[in-house]
Amino acid sequence: MTETLYDKVGGEEAIAKVVDYFYHELVLKDETVNQFFENTDMEKQRRHQTKFISFALGGPNQYSGQSMAKAHEGMNLQPEHFQAIVNHLHDALAHFGVNESDIDTALTKVATLKDDIIYK
Numbered sequence: 001m002t003e004t005l006y007d008k009v010g011g012e013e014a015i016a017k018v019v020d021y022f023y024h025e026l027v028l029k030d031e032t033v034n035q036f037f038e039n040t041d042m043e044k045q046r047r048h049q050t051k052f053i054s055f056a057l058g059g060p061n062q063y064s065g066q067s068m069a070k071a072h073e074g075m076n077l078q079p080e081h082f083q084a085i086v087n088h089l090h091d092a093l094a095h096f097g098v099n100e101s102d103i104d105t106a107l108t109k110v111a112t113l114k115d116d117i118i119y120k
Contacts, residue, residue, distance in 0.1 A: 004058030005105055009098055012059060016050045022092035023049075033084045036075060056109045068116035077118050086110060 009015060023046060028034050037045070051062045065071060086107055093103045 005102055006054055006057040006059030008102060009057065009093075009096070012050060012054045014096065015054050015057070015059075016046070018092045018096050018098075019046050019050045019053060021095055022088055026088040026091060027085065030084060030088065033081050033088075036077070036081070053106075057106055068113050069120055072117045072120045075120060077120065079114075079118055082114055082118050 006012075006015070009018070023037075023042060028037060028042075048065045052065065055061045089110065090103055090107060093106060094100075098106075
């Protein structure tokens with residue numbers, strides 16, 4: 001049986017730590033994207049993002065939030081905003097010791113969502 005990336009990085013508890021670091025240390029300090037979170041309940045956002053990333057990495061499907069297109073509706077995110085978030089996710093995963101090959105796998109999955117996120 002092949003170990004999922006979700007298991008390899010340590011499951012939901014480890015992913016929650018990555019998500020906390022991702023938002024607190026990277027995204028919310030980045031003036032190119034932090035304005036998109038000004039009116040966001042960050043505790044709720046962290047919970048949703050943890051479940052979403054867990055699922056994206058091969059964990060159980062506990063994500064029950066809006067579709068990506070619906071969640072980003074009216075935000076008019078541009079490619080540079082999407083790329084900034086991808087870069088922050090890369091850095092958060094690397095910060096917690098995830099190897100580059102596994103980070104590439106995770107970011108490839110995230111990239112499939114780009115068309116549902118930008119220009120909405």
